[in-house]
Amino acid sequence: xxxxxxxxxxxxxxxxxxxxxxxxxxxxxxxxxxxxxxxxxxxxxxxxxxxxxxxxxxxxxxxxxxxxxxxxxxxxxxxxxxxxxxxxxxxxxxxxxxxxxxxxxxxxxxxxxxxxxxxxxxxxxxxxxxxxxxxxxxxxxxxxxxxxxxxxxxxxxxxxxxxxxxxxxxxxxxxxxxxxxxxxxxxxxxxxxxxxxxxxxxxxxxxxxxxxxxxxxxxxxxxxxxxxxxxxxxxxxxxxxxxxxxxxxxxxxxxxxxxx
Numbered sequence: 001x002x003x004x005x006x007x008x009x010x011x012x013x014x015x016x017x018x019x020x021x022x023x024x025x026x027x028x029x030x031x032x033x034x035x036x037x038x039x040x041x042x043x044x045x046x047x048x049x050x051x052x053x054x055x056x057x058x059x060x061x062x063x064x065x066x067x068x069x070x071x072x073x074x075x076x077x078x079x080x081x082x083x084x085x086x087x088x089x090x091x092x093x094x095x096x097x098x099x100x101x102x103x104x105x106x107x108x109x110x111x112x113x114x115x116x117x118x119x120x121x122x123x124x125x126x127x128x129x130x131x132x133x134x135x136x137x138x139x140x141x142x143x144x145x146x147x148x149x150x151x152x153x154x155x156x157x158x159x160x161x162x163x164x165x166x167x168x169x170x171x172x173x174x175x176x177x178x179x180x181x182x183x184x185x186x187x188x189x190x191x192x193x194x195x196x197x198x199x200x201x202x203x204x205x206x207x208x209x210x211x212x213x214x215x216x217x218x219x220x221x222x223x224x225x226x227x228x229x230x231x232x233x234x235x236x237x238x239x240x241x242x243x244x245x246x247x248x249x250x251x252x253x254x255x256x257x258x259x260x
Contacts, residue, residue, distance in 0.1 A: 001080070001081050001125070001129045002078055002079070002080050002128065002129050002132035002133070002136075003078060003079050003080075003125070003128070003129075004076055004077070004078050004112055004113075004116050004128050004132070005027055005077040005078060005079065006076075006077050007074075007075055007076040007077065007078075007109065007112065007113050007116070008074065008075050008113070009074050009106065009109055009110045009113055010034070010072060010074065010106075011072065011073055011074070011075060012070055012071070012072050013066075013070065013071045013072070014070060014071075015065075015066060015067060015068065015069050015070065015071075017065055017066075017071055018063060018064075018065040019062075019063060019064050019065065020063040021061065021062055021063065022061050022063075023059070023061060024056065024057075024058060024059045024060040024061050024062060025056075025058060025059075025077065026058050026059070027058055027077050027078060027079050028055060028056065028057060028058060028077070028078050028079065028080065028086075029054075029055070029056040029062075029075065029076070029077055030053070030054070030055050030056075030075065030076040030078065030109075030135075031053065031054045031055075031056075031073050031074070031075050032052075032053055032073055032074040032075070032099075032102055032105050032106055032109060033048055033050065033051070033052045033053065033054065033073045033096070034050055034051070034072040034073055034074070034102065034106075035050050035066055035069070035070060035071050035072045035073075036048060036049055036050055036066055036068065037064050037065065037066045037071055037073075038064065038065055038066065038067060039054070039062065039063070039064040039096060040061075040062060040063045040064070041054075041056070041060065041061075041062045041094050041095075041096075042060055042061055042062070042094060043061075046095075046096050048064075048096045049098060051098060051099050051101075051102045052096050052097060052098050052099060053096070053097060053099050053102075053105065053139065054094075054095075054096045054097075055090060055092070055093055055094070055139075056093075056094055057087065057093050057094055058083070060094050074105070074106050074109040074110070075109075076109060076112065078132065089136075089140070090136075090139075090140070091143075092143055097143065099142060100142065100154075100156060100157055101157040104138065104157075105135060105138065105139075108131055108134060108135045108138075109135070111131055112128055112131050112132060112135075115127045115128050115131065116128060155183055155185065155193055156197065158182075158183045159183070159193060159194060159197055159198075160197075162179060162182065162183070163194075163198060163205070166205065166206065166209065167209050170206055170209045170210055170213070170233065171232075171233045173206050173233075176190060176191060176202055176203075179202065190202075207243055207247070208247065210232045210233055210234070210243075211232075211243060211244055211247045211248065213231075213232055214228050214229070214232045214240075214244060214252065215248065215255065217231065217232075218252055218255055218256040218259075219256065219259055219260060225237075225252045225253060225256075228252070229241075229252075240252075
């Protein structure tokens with residue numbers, strides 16, 4: 001289990017600021033670094049760029065500052081009941097690494113601090129542990145993806161956010177041109193990256209989401225097939241029947257009959 005000792009969000013320090021701990025701390029330290037910084041970690045120097053992360057193990061000597069201006073980070077001091085397992089799980093301990101998107105990590109740190117400050121025990125312990133596991137798992141996934149770089153990497157988080165919005169709002173689906181423009185790439189490149197990342201084309205994904213929603217309505221409501229087709233964005237019932245049967249392998253009526 002993870003336990004938070006203290007932390008901060010969007011902590012700002014002037015250029016004269018220098019954090020120096022020659023003996024380290026008796027706990028783990030997590031930093032989400034939002035500006036550039038000059039770090040000394042266990043005798044090694046690192047020039048860290050904005051949007052980086054660092055996890056320091058107990059007893060590791062370190063110092064950091066930003067001689068060129070303000071230094072800003074989110075930070076947590078924490079402990080875990082199984083330090084050996086935590087060490088083996090994180091091969092990137094004591095080495096700064098660049099994140100593709102810091103916003104999700106900042107949000108998690110902020111929520112952890114809210115739980116730490118305002119949620120009564122024992123709920124705060126359980127909530128913090130769950131949130132911290134999500135944070136660490138995201139870091140692990142990021143590192144695994146970083147070890148196998150592809151052309152998708154710079155756009156992965158944007159494509160994932162776009163697809164999630166598509167799944168939740170497929171009735172107002174932007175066309176490929178609009179979607180490509182929203183992340184600043186060409187239509188053809190957008191289609192290539194989308195298919196490579198999700199294993200399905202953009203157009204087919206829209207159809208997939210509509211049919212999955214139709215399946216849910218068939219099994220959980222008494223709406224007619226015609227009403228469901230309209231709710232799923234189909235103006236033509238025959239078109240709905242054809243696409244449903246192609247994906248589900250049977251007509252909507254048979255699907256409802258066989259699964260209820």
